[in-house]
Amino acid sequence: MDKQAVAKTFSLAAAHYDSVAHLQRTVADRLMAIVVNLPINDAEKVVDLGTGTGYLLPTLAQRFKPQQLFGLDLSSEMLEHASDREPSVIKLQADLECPPFEHNSIELATTSLAVQWLEQPTRFLKNLNEQLKPGGYLAIATLGPHTLNELKSAWQQVDHVRHVNEFHSAQEWLGAIEHSELEATLWREEHIEVLYESPLKLLNELKLLGASHVDRQDQPKVSSVRKMLRAYQGFQKPTKQFPATWEVYYALLRKPKTKQFV
Numbered sequence: 001m002d003k004q005a006v007a008k009t010f011s012l013a014a015a016h017y018d019s020v021a022h023l024q025r026t027v028a029d030r031l032m033a034i035v036v037n038l039p040i041n042d043a044e045k046v047v048d049l050g051t052g053t054g055y056l057l058p059t060l061a062q063r064f065k066p067q068q069l070f071g072l073d074l075s076s077e078m079l080e081h082a083s084d085r086e087p088s089v090i091k092l093q094a095d096l097e098c099p100p101f102e103h104n105s106i107e108l109a110t111t112s113l114a115v116q117w118l119e120q121p122t123r124f125l126k127n128l129n130e131q132l133k134p135g136g137y138l139a140i141a142t143l144g145p146h147t148l149n150e151l152k153s154a155w156q157q158v159d160h161v162r163h164v165n166e167f168h169s170a171q172e173w174l175g176a177i178e179h180s181e182l183e184a185t186l187w188r189e190e191h192i193e194v195l196y197e198s199p200l201k202l203l204n205e206l207k208l209l210g211a212s213h214v215d216r217q218d219q220p221k222v223s224s225v226r227k228m229l230r231a232y233q234g235f236q237k238p239t240k241q242f243p244a245t246w247e248v249y250y251a252l253l254r255k256p257k258t259k260q261f262v
Protein backbone atom coordinates (compact mmCIF):
# COMPACT_ATOMS: atom_id res chain seq x y z
CA MET A 1 0.00 0.00 0.00
CA ASP A 2 1.29 3.46 -0.92
CA LYS A 3 1.96 5.06 2.48
CA GLN A 4 1.92 8.62 1.18
CA ALA A 5 -1.54 7.97 -0.25
CA VAL A 6 -2.67 6.54 3.12
CA ALA A 7 -1.29 9.64 4.91
CA LYS A 8 -3.03 11.97 2.44
CA THR A 9 -6.36 10.18 2.79
CA PHE A 10 -6.20 10.36 6.59
CA SER A 11 -5.09 13.99 6.56
CA LEU A 12 -8.18 14.84 4.50
CA ALA A 13 -10.31 12.79 6.91
CA ALA A 14 -8.85 14.21 10.14
CA ALA A 15 -11.54 16.84 10.76
CA HIS A 16 -14.46 14.38 10.42
CA TYR A 17 -12.82 11.22 11.75
CA ASP A 18 -14.08 11.42 15.36
CA SER A 19 -17.70 11.99 14.32
CA VAL A 20 -17.89 8.65 12.46
CA ALA A 21 -15.28 6.44 14.17
CA HIS A 22 -17.79 4.29 16.11
CA LEU A 23 -16.31 0.91 15.20
CA GLN A 24 -12.82 2.32 15.78
CA ARG A 25 -13.86 3.39 19.31
CA THR A 26 -15.25 -0.06 20.12
CA VAL A 27 -12.04 -1.73 18.95
CA ALA A 28 -9.79 0.75 20.78
CA ASP A 29 -11.82 0.31 24.00
CA ARG A 30 -11.46 -3.49 23.76
CA LEU A 31 -7.72 -3.18 23.17
CA MET A 32 -7.35 -0.79 26.10
CA ALA A 33 -9.31 -3.14 28.38
CA ILE A 34 -6.44 -5.61 27.81
CA VAL A 35 -3.67 -3.02 28.06
CA VAL A 36 -4.70 -1.32 31.33
CA ASN A 37 -4.15 -4.58 33.23
CA LEU A 38 -0.52 -4.96 32.16
CA PRO A 39 2.01 -5.12 35.00
CA ILE A 40 3.88 -1.98 33.91
CA ASN A 41 4.91 0.61 36.50
CA ASP A 42 7.17 3.66 36.28
CA ALA A 43 7.22 3.58 32.47
CA GLU A 44 9.71 5.84 30.78
CA LYS A 45 8.38 5.51 27.25
CA VAL A 46 4.91 4.58 26.02
CA VAL A 47 4.14 4.86 22.31
CA ASP A 48 0.87 4.83 20.35
CA LEU A 49 1.57 3.90 16.73
CA GLY A 50 -0.85 5.24 14.11
CA THR A 51 -2.38 7.32 16.88
CA GLY A 52 -4.78 9.20 14.56
CA THR A 53 -6.78 11.69 16.61
CA GLY A 54 -5.23 10.22 19.76
CA TYR A 55 -8.22 8.39 21.23
CA LEU A 56 -5.97 5.97 23.18
CA LEU A 57 -3.67 8.67 24.55
CA PRO A 58 -5.59 9.95 27.64
CA THR A 59 -6.04 6.40 28.95
CA LEU A 60 -2.36 5.62 28.35
CA ALA A 61 -1.35 8.88 30.07
CA GLN A 62 -3.60 8.30 33.10
CA ARG A 63 -2.94 4.59 33.60
CA PHE A 64 0.84 4.48 33.01
CA LYS A 65 1.91 8.06 33.73
CA PRO A 66 4.96 7.60 31.45
CA GLN A 67 7.82 10.08 31.48
CA GLN A 68 7.34 10.30 27.71
CA LEU A 69 4.14 9.51 25.84
CA PHE A 70 4.60 9.49 22.06
CA GLY A 71 1.83 9.67 19.48
CA LEU A 72 3.19 8.59 16.11
CA ASP A 73 1.37 9.00 12.81
CA LEU A 74 2.12 9.62 9.13
CA SER A 75 -0.44 12.42 9.06
CA SER A 76 0.43 15.79 10.62
CA GLU A 77 -3.29 16.78 10.58
CA MET A 78 -4.16 13.71 12.64
CA LEU A 79 -1.35 14.56 15.08
CA GLU A 80 -2.75 18.07 15.61
CA HIS A 81 -6.05 16.53 16.78
CA ALA A 82 -4.14 14.06 18.96
CA SER A 83 -2.33 16.82 20.83
CA ASP A 84 -5.60 18.73 21.35
CA ARG A 85 -6.98 15.57 22.97
CA GLU A 86 -3.89 14.83 25.10
CA PRO A 87 -1.64 17.87 25.56
CA SER A 88 1.14 15.82 27.21
CA VAL A 89 1.73 13.83 24.01
CA ILE A 90 4.98 14.15 22.07
CA LYS A 91 3.94 14.21 18.41
CA LEU A 92 6.00 12.23 15.95
CA GLN A 93 5.30 12.29 12.23
CA ALA A 94 6.83 8.99 11.15
CA ASP A 95 6.17 5.56 9.66
CA LEU A 96 5.13 2.97 12.23
CA GLU A 97 6.86 0.24 10.24
CA CYS A 98 10.24 1.64 11.32
CA PRO A 99 9.68 3.90 14.33
CA PRO A 100 12.62 6.18 15.22
CA PHE A 101 13.24 4.94 18.78
CA GLU A 102 16.40 3.61 20.37
CA HIS A 103 16.82 -0.10 20.96
CA ASN A 104 15.50 -1.45 24.29
CA SER A 105 13.77 1.85 25.09
CA ILE A 106 9.96 1.29 25.06
CA GLU A 107 7.94 -0.31 27.86
CA LEU A 108 4.66 -0.33 25.96
CA ALA A 109 3.65 0.19 22.34
CA THR A 110 -0.01 0.15 21.28
CA THR A 111 -1.53 0.29 17.83
CA SER A 112 -5.23 0.23 17.03
CA LEU A 113 -6.44 -0.20 13.44
CA ALA A 114 -3.29 1.19 11.83
CA VAL A 115 -1.11 -1.81 10.85
CA GLN A 116 -3.55 -3.35 8.36
CA TRP A 117 -2.00 -1.41 5.46
CA LEU A 118 1.50 -2.83 5.96
CA GLU A 119 2.77 -4.90 3.00
CA GLN A 120 3.64 -7.60 5.50
CA PRO A 121 3.99 -7.56 9.30
CA THR A 122 7.53 -9.03 9.54
CA ARG A 123 9.60 -5.84 9.40
CA PHE A 124 7.26 -4.04 11.80
CA LEU A 125 7.52 -6.87 14.36
CA LYS A 126 11.32 -7.04 13.99
CA ASN A 127 11.72 -3.29 14.58
CA LEU A 128 9.35 -3.30 17.55
CA ASN A 129 11.16 -6.27 19.04
CA GLU A 130 14.42 -4.30 18.87
CA GLN A 131 12.91 -1.12 20.31
CA LEU A 132 10.92 -2.67 23.18
CA LYS A 133 12.64 -3.10 26.50
CA PRO A 134 13.05 -6.73 27.61
CA GLY A 135 9.72 -7.54 29.27
CA GLY A 136 8.01 -4.75 27.26
CA TYR A 137 4.69 -5.19 25.46
CA LEU A 138 3.24 -4.53 22.01
CA ALA A 139 -0.58 -4.49 21.91
CA ILE A 140 -2.15 -4.67 18.45
CA ALA A 141 -5.69 -4.41 17.11
CA THR A 142 -5.97 -4.93 13.36
CA LEU A 143 -8.37 -6.04 10.64
CA GLY A 144 -8.65 -9.43 8.96
CA PRO A 145 -9.54 -10.33 5.35
CA HIS A 146 -13.26 -10.90 6.04
CA THR A 147 -13.66 -7.19 6.78
CA LEU A 148 -16.43 -5.61 4.65
CA ASN A 149 -17.32 -8.97 3.07
CA GLU A 150 -20.79 -7.69 2.14
CA LEU A 151 -19.27 -4.73 0.26
CA LYS A 152 -16.76 -7.01 -1.52
CA SER A 153 -19.52 -9.39 -2.51
CA ALA A 154 -21.76 -6.56 -3.79
CA TRP A 155 -18.86 -5.22 -5.91
CA GLN A 156 -18.11 -8.70 -7.26
CA GLN A 157 -21.60 -8.70 -8.75
CA VAL A 158 -20.63 -5.57 -10.74
CA ASP A 159 -17.02 -6.06 -11.92
CA HIS A 160 -13.76 -7.82 -11.11
CA VAL A 161 -11.85 -4.75 -9.95
CA ARG A 162 -10.56 -4.57 -6.36
CA HIS A 163 -12.70 -1.98 -4.56
CA VAL A 164 -12.05 -3.05 -0.97
CA ASN A 165 -8.67 -3.48 0.73
CA GLU A 166 -7.35 -6.99 1.32
CA PHE A 167 -5.92 -7.43 4.81
CA HIS A 168 -3.55 -10.06 6.22
CA SER A 169 -5.11 -13.25 7.56
CA ALA A 170 -4.76 -14.60 11.09
CA GLN A 171 -2.41 -17.28 9.68
CA GLU A 172 -0.15 -14.60 8.18
CA TRP A 173 -0.05 -12.66 11.45
CA LEU A 174 0.50 -15.74 13.58
CA GLY A 175 3.25 -16.96 11.21
CA ALA A 176 4.99 -13.56 11.39
CA ILE A 177 4.69 -13.50 15.19
CA GLU A 178 6.14 -17.01 15.40
CA HIS A 179 9.13 -15.91 13.30
CA SER A 180 9.67 -12.80 15.43
CA GLU A 181 11.29 -13.02 18.81
CA LEU A 182 8.14 -11.72 20.47
CA GLU A 183 5.95 -14.04 22.55
CA ALA A 184 2.20 -13.96 21.96
CA THR A 185 0.54 -13.83 25.38
CA LEU A 186 -2.93 -13.25 23.89
CA TRP A 187 -4.57 -13.69 20.47
CA ARG A 188 -8.27 -12.98 20.01
CA GLU A 189 -10.48 -12.80 16.92
CA GLU A 190 -13.99 -11.41 16.57
CA HIS A 191 -16.49 -10.33 13.95
CA ILE A 192 -18.27 -7.07 14.68
CA GLU A 193 -21.40 -6.35 12.69
CA VAL A 194 -22.30 -2.69 12.25
CA LEU A 195 -25.78 -1.85 10.93
CA TYR A 196 -26.52 1.01 8.53
CA GLU A 197 -29.74 2.62 7.32
CA SER A 198 -28.48 2.26 3.75
CA PRO A 199 -25.38 1.00 1.89
CA LEU A 200 -24.76 4.61 0.80
CA LYS A 201 -24.40 5.61 4.48
CA LEU A 202 -21.69 2.95 4.83
CA LEU A 203 -19.84 4.29 1.76
CA ASN A 204 -20.04 7.86 3.04
CA GLU A 205 -18.79 6.79 6.45
CA LEU A 206 -15.82 4.94 4.96
CA LYS A 207 -14.94 8.08 3.03
CA LEU A 208 -15.17 10.33 6.10
CA LEU A 209 -13.05 7.84 8.06
CA GLY A 210 -10.33 7.83 5.42
CA ALA A 211 -10.85 4.07 5.29
CA SER A 212 -11.99 3.95 1.68
CA HIS A 213 -8.49 4.24 0.23
CA VAL A 214 -7.54 1.38 -2.10
CA ASP A 215 -4.34 1.25 -4.16
CA ARG A 216 -5.99 2.23 -7.44
CA GLN A 217 -5.71 5.37 -9.53
CA ASP A 218 -9.22 5.47 -10.98
CA GLN A 219 -12.51 6.02 -9.18
CA PRO A 220 -15.45 3.69 -9.99
CA LYS A 221 -18.03 5.12 -12.40
CA VAL A 222 -21.27 6.44 -10.90
CA SER A 223 -23.21 3.79 -12.86
CA SER A 224 -21.03 1.03 -11.30
CA VAL A 225 -21.58 2.45 -7.79
CA ARG A 226 -25.34 2.43 -8.43
CA LYS A 227 -25.19 -1.23 -9.53
CA MET A 228 -23.16 -2.12 -6.45
CA LEU A 229 -25.67 -0.35 -4.16
CA ARG A 230 -28.48 -2.37 -5.77
CA ALA A 231 -26.51 -5.61 -5.21
CA TYR A 232 -26.00 -4.63 -1.54
CA GLN A 233 -29.82 -4.65 -1.12
CA GLY A 234 -29.50 -8.47 -1.01
CA PHE A 235 -27.97 -8.17 2.48
CA GLN A 236 -30.87 -6.21 3.95
CA LYS A 237 -32.01 -7.53 7.35
CA PRO A 238 -35.66 -8.00 8.42
CA THR A 239 -35.12 -4.80 10.45
CA LYS A 240 -34.51 -3.05 7.06
CA GLN A 241 -30.92 -2.28 8.09
CA PHE A 242 -27.78 -3.20 6.15
CA PRO A 243 -24.89 -5.02 7.84
CA ALA A 244 -21.16 -4.40 7.42
CA THR A 245 -18.88 -6.96 9.04
CA TRP A 246 -15.49 -6.08 10.47
CA GLU A 247 -13.08 -8.91 11.29
CA VAL A 248 -10.86 -7.76 14.14
CA TYR A 249 -7.74 -9.40 15.60
CA TYR A 250 -6.25 -8.46 18.97
CA ALA A 251 -2.71 -9.50 19.87
CA LEU A 252 -0.67 -8.91 22.98
CA LEU A 253 3.03 -9.59 22.38
CA ARG A 254 5.83 -9.51 24.89
CA LYS A 255 9.57 -9.19 24.40
CA PRO A 256 11.15 -11.91 26.54
CA LYS A 257 13.32 -10.80 29.43
CA THR A 258 17.04 -11.28 28.79
CA LYS A 259 18.13 -14.84 29.50
CA GLN A 260 20.14 -15.32 32.68
CA PHE A 261 23.32 -17.33 32.10
CA VAL A 262 24.76 -19.27 35.05
Ligand SMILES: C[S@@+](CC[C@H](N)C(=O)[O-])C[C@H]1O[C@@H](n2cnc3c(N)ncnc32)[C@H](O)[C@@H]1O
Pocket residue numbers: 003006007010011021024025028049050051052053054055072073074075078094095096097111112113114117
Ligand atom coordinates in the same frame (compact mmCIF):
# COMPACT_ATOMS: atom_id res chain seq x y z
C1 LIG B 1 -8.09 4.10 11.31
S1 LIG B 1 -7.01 5.31 11.95
C2 LIG B 1 -6.85 4.75 13.64
C3 LIG B 1 -6.44 5.87 14.54
C4 LIG B 1 -6.42 5.52 16.03
N1 LIG B 1 -5.42 4.50 16.32
C5 LIG B 1 -7.79 5.11 16.52
O1 LIG B 1 -7.93 3.97 16.96
O2 LIG B 1 -8.69 5.93 16.44
C6 LIG B 1 -5.42 4.84 11.26
C7 LIG B 1 -4.30 5.83 11.50
O3 LIG B 1 -3.06 5.18 11.20
C8 LIG B 1 -2.24 6.07 10.49
N2 LIG B 1 -1.30 5.25 9.69
C9 LIG B 1 -1.57 4.38 8.69
N3 LIG B 1 -0.45 3.79 8.25
C10 LIG B 1 0.57 4.33 8.98
C11 LIG B 1 1.98 4.15 8.98
N4 LIG B 1 2.59 3.30 8.14
N5 LIG B 1 2.73 4.85 9.87
C12 LIG B 1 2.13 5.72 10.74
N6 LIG B 1 0.80 5.95 10.77
C13 LIG B 1 0.03 5.26 9.91
C14 LIG B 1 -3.19 6.91 9.65
O4 LIG B 1 -2.60 8.14 9.25
C15 LIG B 1 -4.36 7.08 10.63
O5 LIG B 1 -4.21 8.23 11.42
